[in-house]
Amino acid sequence: MKPIQIITSRCVVLPMENIDTDQIIPARFLKVITKNGLGQWLFADWRYDRDGAPRSDFVLNQPESAGAQVLVAGDNFGCGSSREHAPWALLDHGFRAVVSTSIADIFRSNALKNGLLPVVIDPETHRRLTAHPGATVTIDLEACTITLPDQTCTSFPIDAFARNCMLRGTDELGFLLAQEEAIAAYEREFS
């Protein structure tokens, strides 16, 4: 995965709460055996009409959304299915961070493993972001802060280990493989 240090970008806002992974990428697009090209199906049923034409009233189809790397969404983003295709689709589309007041457990775990930064902030900061779609924010992973256009700066929590992996662009598998001796010892004793 690509290392993340600082993301400065305009925000795309989807204010709805409880956006589930079936909305992020509907199940019929999961019949694949690679991770490639899933961005075209990101939010497919909100983004395209029944004939496959882009809906002009959906935020991702509006010109000011082009190139945005930060998605601001309502509470409990990414609930539902465990499909890792959801963060794959968001990343393939160009997003590098998702900001909400809470993010569902499995989605957060999947996001962290792929270099999509989950940023959980307080309701007041979130309200200010959703009230100003298109605002430019700076997310600093080293400092664990998000800075709004008025220069107010809010910190966000992130697991120390996942943060280090993201800063370096390394995945967790290497760390797990390095535990071989401890795993073998556990198996000798317990299984």
Add this chain to the structure above:
Amino acid sequence: MIRRTLFEKVWDAHLVRPERADTPAVFYIDLHLIHEVTSPQAFSLLRERKLRARRPERAIATMDHSTPTTPRNPDGRLSIVDTQAATQIRQLETNCKEFGIRLFALGSDRQGIIHVIGPELGFTQPGRTIVCGDSHTSTHGAFGALAFGIGTTEVAHVLATQCLLQRKPKTFAIQVEGQLPHGVTAKDLILAIIARIGIGGGTGHVIEYTGPAIRALSMEERMTVCNMSIEAGARAGMIAPDDTTFDYLAGRPEAPQGPAWEQALKAWRRLPSDEGAAYDREVTIDASSLEPMITYGTNPGMVIPIRGVVPDSSNQTTQEKSLRYMGLRPGQRLLGHPIDVVFIGSCTNSRLSDLRLAASLLKGQKVAPGVRVLVVPGSQQVKKQAETEGLDRIFREAGAEWRESGCSMCIAMNGDQVQPGQYAVSTSNRNFEGRQGVGSRTFLASPLTAAAAAITGRITDVRELLK
């Protein structure tokens, strides 16, 4: 003495390396369940890194999500018309062969929904840690296992190392007092629990369901409850093992036998939470006051008693979008609302007892004109048992379709779909927009409520038919 909860006992017993401030715990996985949709990229990662499956005998696989449920060909085979699905299914066959993983393949007599076959074959056992690239892995917690859904990268981690990196979740006790009234099922109970704690109410927590109403549930009912723990955002749901659990497991093909069974029983009896063990959060619910439940919106937390009205919500954006999609308005009663499709199936409600419940109402009745009813057993074993009891005949004679086993219309990946704008009463677990097909509108309910709707063609209070 340190008093520990069921979850803490299972957690502690699987720590290869405890968590520290800078690193999560290295957590051992006993059983890995694999299906065709969330595993191909994990096997690819292993190939890229030139890794083998570390303990292939600790994994089992089946195909369930994108498999056809239409009747078999005269030669007994199932034909897959969707080329993408066929490729994915073939890929799972190749991967299992190459990595030495036991596969219950499409067409075999042990194929079925992964969360149905794990328990029925006896793989799911108390105290085990169980994962699957599927959020409804929480189902297996009904046995006092710690079972949770993971992503595809983690599927690769478990294949390669038999471990995951985990932070310890918080604990949440849901104590269910009293007794479920007639016509109110385990499905209604879990929907009522989600209504109470909210769709994100369990986030970061492992729920333990306790209390007399839980003790009184059969294993299949307990699985229905634990299955939908994820719909409240919980990491997992668990129920302490007891004689109901042991009676269910005894004699299952993969359950311990002979002296090993006695030894396992001793260990399993030590699993229930210690008296006075503390939880991070506790909620009490009275089962006696519950009614049949039905969802009205586009997530499982948008749920009301069957005679209730669609509520107003504090979040207007979310509520308005949801009700517009459903074609409903605040203040509206759902009772009597016409429906087009009834789906009885899914890892929530496709086991023998679910089919028996539905059949008990449909016996000698006819499906309402214009309503399509799909009954999809959870596994080939369930299908066989149901046919032995003659349930298939009851469904067919009523005018329902009797299908082969799979996830089917719960996730609509295999061609079984609700058409745009149609209303379905479904025994599945998710009423998300488009979940049962583009534009599909889902009312989640129990097998009893679904069968009642099949007969009347409308949303019905099943208690009226049970009188």
